[in-house]
Amino acid sequence: MTVPAVGLCETCTWVRVVTNRRGSVFYRCLRADTDPPDPRFVRYPPLPVLQCPGYDRRDPLAEPERDRDEG
Numbered sequence: 001m002t003v004p005a006v007g008l009c010e011t012c013t014w015v016r017v018v019t020n021r022r023g024s025v026f027y028r029c030l031r032a033d034t035d036p037p038d039p040r041f042v043r044y045p046p047l048p049v050l051q052c053p054g055y056d057r058r059d060p061l062a063e064p065e066r067d068r069d070e071g
């Protein structure tokens with residue numbers, strides 16, 4: 001399912017869904033974790049992401065990576 005408020009990150013291979021202690025959900029882009037950093041990507045992109053040079057559609061049967069909390 002695609003969440004319109006999230007855009008492409010919702011179905012991207014490179015996203016990690018992070019939930020904090022208060023239950024807020026954040027979409028973290030793993031493409032932003034390269035060394036050296038790639039300036040095209042930020043760790044928490046403003047949503048919705050409607051266009052992205054790094055988008056890779058995830059297998060529709062696969063779940064996104066999930067993390068608890070980052071603060």
Ligand code: SF4
Pocket residue numbers: 008009012013014015016028029030031041045049052053054055056
């Ligand atoms: S590569 Fe683009 S679409 Fe994929 S998670 Fe990062 S910002 Fe979102």
